[in-house]
Amino acid sequence: MPVTAPSFAPATIDTVIEAVEHPAQSVASLVLRRSDGQQFPAWEAGSHIDVHLENGLIRQYSLCSSRQSLSELRIGVLRTPDSRGGSAHVHDALRAGETLRISAPRNNFPLVDSRKYLFLAGGIGITPIIPMLEAVEAAGRQWVLYYGGRSRDTMAFARELEATYGTEKVKIIAEDVEGRLNLQEILGMPRAHMLVYACGPGGMLGAIEDFCMGWPPGVLHTERFVANDLGAGGNTEPFEVELSLTGTTVTVDTHQSILEAVEQAGARVLSSCRAGLCGTCETRIVSGEAEHRDAALTEADKDAGEVMMVCVSRAAAGCSRLVLEL
């Protein structure tokens, strides 16, 4: 959830807690109605509200109710063990019938129109995705959701989503049964006109960002539900690449592939899929160590470390300079 404070104080709305439900282990779901009996303002899929807690804390939670009924809002709150009291307070202190002050809904995770969507949710990251599914289904778009979690009993709204949309579209992957979401398989193949919306823990989002390197720019939309948990999904630090044939040195930024960076600097590299699949961009490593992210090289080739696919692979953590035969 975004932690940046808004530059103005958003209008607050007083609400009454209509119900407190427990859709999964350690997840509380609050249904809110306005104290004045009015409707809530219309909101867009992906929106969140600020919740003003009694102890002075302000926390942001994504809305996961239907936008069709503006008489109530629903949020889902995971109890996090190291929380500074926000989620614990919601779980332990809030009861049905009590009042709660919230902000008007705001959206930092807007849904862009596209013909096809791939939704990826990890744990409580499902919440902002729920209204998105409702919106794309109503608009007749093609979509599929992969929802991963530790076990089914920790995965809020999983059964509800399966029942509403069917298991063709809603893929529930419980780690204790099927293992983790296989991101390589889900994201290995870039698709045209498909946007990827992902919400979940930092580690998962880091990995998703890695796998989306080969997708057209701008397709990936993410929201981290724990803003400070940016867990490392491999080396995303900028690093330098020296082109041994010309002596030029190029900096590869966090959100850039080596291929893009060296092409911008005027070097020519043969490439085709730009997704680590076809092997066309194979480049000889003169010195330095690569972190291989392609699906073209065999494990033996990756271990030998003599060549790399520059469309997706990067410098290994701790290697700040790669020298490539370019």
Next chain:
Amino acid sequence: MSTILHEPAIFTEDPFDPAVIADPYPFLARLREAGSVSYLEATGSYAVAGYEEVYEVLTDFETYSSAGGLGPRDIRKDEAWRPPSILESDPPIHTVMRRALTGVINPGTVRALRGPFTPPAVELTTALAKLQGFDAITDLAEKYPLRVFPDAVGIPEEGREHLLPYGNMVFNAFGPENYIFKQAFAQGDAHAAAVMKSCQRESMDEVGFGAQIWAKVAEGLISEQQATLLVRALLSAGVDTTIFGIGNTLSVLARYPEAWAQLRKNPSMAKFAVDEALRLESPFQKFHRTVAVDTVLGGVKLEAGTKVLVFLGAANRDPRKWGEDADSFSLDRSSSGHVAFGMGLHQCVGQPIARMEMEIVLQQLLERVQTIEPAGAPVPIIHNVLRGFESLPVSITAAR
């Protein structure tokens, strides 16, 4: 969230008309301009020719299925069921076959072939450079892949004469059952039987791609039937395409003497020249996909079960992707992203081999030939889906 839908442009010209096949590009430009998606009256299928739509169809294998076959009929409706080849399958069947094949053909195994693939090219080009001219197809493009590729697969000498006619059949079947198709299938059974024999485990040498594919049966990854089909896929997809690739590259370079001169100075550019020639004269011009679920493409509604004819060769010349000079060859252009090898799930497994064969032949020719130019009109092959030449006379001056 709304998309404005429109009807497809109705197109009356037949893409499989021999006159269109002989000179396809004016037709393809008209098709591209007609609209994002056209309906071809001649074949009763939809057609996409713009880069954006072609890329979308190729990369969205869930919506645009291969399991209906690459031809105009839905092979799933055929009476006689036959096990699907890798080209005609969707995941999960495709997944195991693809994994078996990429375990065998990958950047590492192809790298090791550069050694054995070079001497035949040296030999052929040395002999040709002594002449004042030759036929770039019959004297070179057709000879080279047959010298190296069947050996790499490891099939016996006997029966190799069936490879070209067999490939011709397989690919022509991606078009309608017209006169061209019937010609290709004239002695179909004999060619098919001979090639199937070459695909058996007993026929293989011990080290080639064929033997390695059969080893995947022992590992339990694929069935014996799938192994046969995979070797057959290599034999049918790996020869004609590369012959046309080499021939088409030379047909382009013979028309661009400055590019030849530039390449002579800098032979390491050969691979970029090959890539640009593949874009401009794509050997595999078109094939079909089957719409798996009702969908919308380029603002046009497509119903499940209909066929879409995908024009790779037209996408590779789309000015919206490649600029106003899309129809000309440029060594300075980055042709990255062209779809001559397809894109996405089914993107050509043989791509590294094909690129290497083409690059080796070109580099060896550059070393020995100072200038090359057309010496008469090239004769295009009349083929339902492949683009190439039967004959391409060139005159040359030898390098001193």
